[in-house]
Amino acid sequence: MSENSIREELIESIRTIPDYPSKGILFRDITTLLKDAKAFRRAVDALVQPYAGSKIDQIAGIEARGFILGGAVAHQLSAGFVPVRKKGKLPAATVEQEYELEYGSDVIEMHRDAIQSGEKVILVDDLIATGGTADAAVHLLRNVGADIVAACFIIDLPDLGGRAKLEKLDVPVRTLVEFPGH
Template sequence: MDSRRHIALKESIRSIPDYPKPGIVFRDITTLLSDPRAFRRAVDALVHPFAGGRIDQVAGIEARGFILGGAVAHQLSSGFVPIRKKGKLPHKTVSIAYALEYGTDEMEIHVDAIKPGDRVLLVDDLIATGGTACAAVNLLRRIGAEVVAACFVIDLPEIGGAQKLRDLDVPVRTLMEFDGH
């Protein structure tokens, strides 16, 4: 993506200081999603490296990953698989617990959402600590997926989540970086 477009796309992100707690700057993509040109450019940029390749499923992490992942799956002519918080899926599931800053959480996927050997692209809006994304990769692998890559609109590189995914041998694609937390 050329630098002029990159700047315009980055400018479509709203930054909210001291949310959800003091010292954190929340990077809000709803402003990007509501701008048709920015939304289209972001989806096209996420899709570009994988166009023409074989991606069987796009897995989106609840909730903004559903929006982006659905659009990416459509562009790639792939299926879409939601990775949800525990208790939200109606059929038999496989779950994984993962650490949060304070405590733990669980996410799950339908046991039959992925066929063994499916090539899966993981999508979410932002990579920070990597806890949720790494858990999603491990969950996908547990049911037989080959995780081709993980894509995010925003990376917070100082926090190190993208590197944790790379350490799991998952290539990471991000469209922009922001300093801080």
């Protein structure tokens, strides 16, 4: 199957919900992709493909959809999986990274012993929009010495600039489909 036909299949499997979470937003919902076994498999295979045969130590998945995708990617690459969570959700000693939101700030964290310095890591989430959370995750991972091989997402919303933000940090970004706007 060609890359264009896979892209079209993935786009068709993603539901768009207008005016969610607020008026004027087109929410790109991947739960419809996840429930479609064929589309889910194609998405995971496409995320994994450039790294097959590479030595990847850990996949870091951002809460919550990044857990689903990251777990599948980790399995395919025979890598470990590290959850990057909102503050207060992990039971052992953690490291954290604060980041700015439109109104205020938030904190993500991971277990202090989740990644060893020098390990090759791929960051995974469902969507890159403004890039705030992914940017914070990159800083968090680098603070513990991770070698970030790439950041992978199913969806890119390029108008919001998240991809460019990560690329300025010298993180290669892989996305499977793009949608205009936000």
